[in-house]
Amino acid sequence: MIECKEICNLLSDLIDDELELNLEKEIRRHIYKCEKCSSSLNTFTKTLDLIHSIKSQPIPLKVHKKLWKVIYIETRHLKVKYGQKRRSLGKHR
Amino acid sequence: MIEILKNLSDEDLVKKVREGNDKAFEILVKRYEAKIYALILRFIDNQSTASDILQETFLKVYRSLNNFRGDAKFSTWLYKIAVNFCLMYKRKKGKTVSLDSPVNSDSGEEIKRELPDWSITPEVSTENIELRKKLEGAISMLSEEYKSVIILHDIQGLSNKEVSRILNISIPAVKSRVHRARLFLREKLSEYFKQTYD
Numbered sequence: 001m002i003e004c005k006e007i008c009n010l011l012s013d014l015i016d017d018e019l020e021l022n023l024e025k026e027i028r029r030h031i032y033k034c035e036k037c038s039s040s041l042n043t044f045t046k047t048l049d050l051i052h053s054i055k056s057q058p059i060p061l062k063v064h065k066k067l068w069k070v071i072y073i074e075t076r077h078l079k080v081k082y083g084q085k086r087r088s089l090g091k092h093r
Numbered sequence: 094m095i096e097i098l099k100n101l102s103d104e105d106l107v108k109k110v111r112e113g114n115d116k117a118f119e120i121l122v123k124r125y126e127a128k129i130y131a132l133i134l135r136f137i138d139n140q141s142t143a144s145d146i147l148q149e150t151f152l153k154v155y156r157s158l159n160n161f162r163g164d165a166k167f168s169t170w171l172y173k174i175a176v177n178f179c180l181m182y183k184r185k186k187g188k189t190v191s192l193d194s195p196v197n198s199d200s201g202e203e204i205k206r207e208l209p210d211w212s213i214t215p216e217v218s219t220e221n222i223e224l225r226k227k228l229e230g231a232i233s234m235l236s237e238e239y240k241s242v243i244i245l246h247d248i249q250g251l252s253n254k255e256v257s258r259i260l261n262i263s264i265p266a267v268k269s270r271v272h273r274a275r276l277f278l279r280e281k282l283s284e285y286f287k288q289t290y291d
Binding site for chain 2: 008009011012013018043044046047048050051052054056057058059060062063064066067068070071074075
């Protein structure tokens with residue numbers, strides 16, 4: 001018989017679909033009958049839904065421009081310093 | 094030419110850069126700049142510093158491309174460089190919260206480890222700004238070792254294997270940290286629901 005505490009430790013594996021089928025079935029049967037574990041799975045799932053809903057914001061234009069300026073300078077600088085091909089670049093730096 | 098490059102895989106673009114094709118590097122930067130900036134911003138929480146680390150990351154990538162052996166995906170290598178810069182910066186700054194510490198509310202009271210029923214609460218979504226803020230606050234409270242797995246695994250959507258390579262820890266360690274961090278975040282959100290709907 002699987003205990004409530006063990007189920008708490010396996011919630012991530014259950015949600016991430018990383019349990020063996022027989023163990024998953026046993027856990028799901030327990031959760032179906034156990035109000036505490038059912039509530040625990042419910043709140044855990046909602047927390048994960050919220051975490052997963054965090055989307056990357058677009059990069060701010062100012063940050064983007066600064067990055068590209070630096071990259072432009074760097075790529076031109078290295079070409080002037082080491083020539084068009086950068087195959088041996090690692091040996092120089 | 095650019096359109097053809099855009100369809101290439103990361104690894105093929107890396108080959109092109111090594112042959113001297115800087116347009117290929119630009120495609121790689123375009124492909125990852127927003128994701129890497131978002132990642133860095135989660136660690137650093139300061140736009141100006143995050144912008145500096147973003148530049149450092151791509152400069153390091155460009156300068157070190159010849160050291161990229163290709164036994165991991167390019168994206169894994171890129172993430173690893175960005176995370177290392179973030180962790181180095183954070184180490185200099187200090188301040189983390191261990192998950193072994195008791196969880197305290199904003200008023201300083203220790204949170205009871207009990208499970209509220211959220212079935213009566215509104216739909217969890219990003220539109221719920223207050224809840225989102227609570228989550229962001231809880232993520233920022235995590236110690237670096239837990240924060241990094243939650244960011245990489247649950248927010249950036251990387252696999253256990255990728256996270257394991259980026260952080261140089263075993264896959265079981267990734268899974269364990271992800272689980273503990275999720276439990277911590279649930280507990281912090283539980284407090285919010287209890288306060289709001291009791």
